[in-house]
Amino acid sequence: GERTHNVAAHDGVRTADHKIFWVPKTKEYQLFDMKKDPQEMKSVHNDPAYAVVFNEMKQELDTARKKYRVHSAIIGEPRKDEWWMKRHQSMNKNARTQHDLLFIGDSITQGWEGSGKGTWEKxxxxxxxxxxxISGDRTEHVIWRLDNGNLRNQKKAKAAVVMIGTNNTGHVMQDPTEVRDGVERIVSTLRARCPEAKILILGVFPRGVKPDDAKRKNNIEINKLISKFHNGERIHYLDISDKFLTTEGILTKEVMPDALHPRQKGYEIWAEAIEPKLKEFGL
Known part of the structure; x- marks a missing residue:
């Protein structure tokens, strides 16, 4: 489970004697002998005595993951934190009232209530x-929220702005194709539950001070993939990354002090950048 191995239960396969799973955070396979170690305390993936078992089960897991495209980014899952559930329930309460414009995402979106409050009011x-x-959310947490009350009474919403995925990168350096699948699931849910809404997918914002930052590079690869969802009709893609950066690709403290979360200036940049699209959507 999430608390034990930082990997979702569906990312593995098992037999009566052994269990193998893929750990996104460390990008390695772990193998456990379920008879000798039922509590899964010590992986034997590097033990020569288990080489044959490891190779056979690794191949089986790789085949299953590829065939079914099953991975943590697409399986809706709530988080265990009490504060998280309270915020989720608070949003469900707000969602009882019909809204025209939805902002969906993680801490960067939640920050409209903090550093971006003045810009939001404007x-x-x-x-x-x-x-x-909600701060810290990955795609799988958003999927769960949208299926569990966040979109209540939002059938008449005119537009939804989606910016999610940087925590899939930051927490586990997840493969961009998997993050793409998570975004796709979110978009599919919005299309079904908000049938009149235009969906604006934003490229995952830049992170890290310099262009060679590994996490920024992962986000760039995610953006290349999710940009393909754009159809110019109900689904629109917009990458505003360059607006946060200097001409040399530097992310300054004036825009994002920790090279991840925008300050007031960053939210002003965001709002100005998407305003033409929102007006195009009739807002």
């Missing part, structure tokens, strides 16, 4: 906007 206070961002 741009969205009179547009029936709803903030559906």
């Amino acid at each position: 741009y969205y206070a009179n547009r029936k906007a709803l903030n559906l961002g």
Whole structure:
């Protein structure tokens, strides 16, 4: 489970004697002897005595993951933190009222209530906007929330702005193809539950001070994949990354002090960048 191995249960296969799973955070396979070690305390993936078993089960797991595209980014899952559930329930309460504009994401979206509060008041206070961002969320947490009340009574929403995936990168350096699948699941849910809404997928914002930052590079690869969801009709893609950066690709403290979360100036950049699209959507 999430608390034990930082990997979702469905990322593995098992037999009566052995269990193998893939750990996204460390990008390695772990193998356990379920008879000798039923509590899964010590992986034997590097033990020569288990080489044959490891290779056979690794091949089986790789085949299954590829065939079914089953991985942590697409299986909706709530988080265990009490504060998280309280915020989720608070958003469900707000969602009882019909809104025109939905913002869906993680801490960067939640930050509209912090560093971005003034900008939110300026741009969205009179547009029936709803903030559906929770700090630390990955795609799988958003999927769960959308299926469990966040979209209640939002069938008439006019637009949804989606910016998610940087925690899939930051927490486990997840493969971009898997993050893409998670974003795709979110978009599919929005299409079904908000049938009149235009969906604006934003490229995952840049992170790390310099262009060669490994996590920024992972986000760039994610963006290359999710950009393909754009159809110019109900689904639109917009990458505003360059607007946060200097001409040399530097992410300054004036925009994002920790090279991840925007300060007020960053939210102003965000709002200005998407305003033409929102007007295009009739907002």
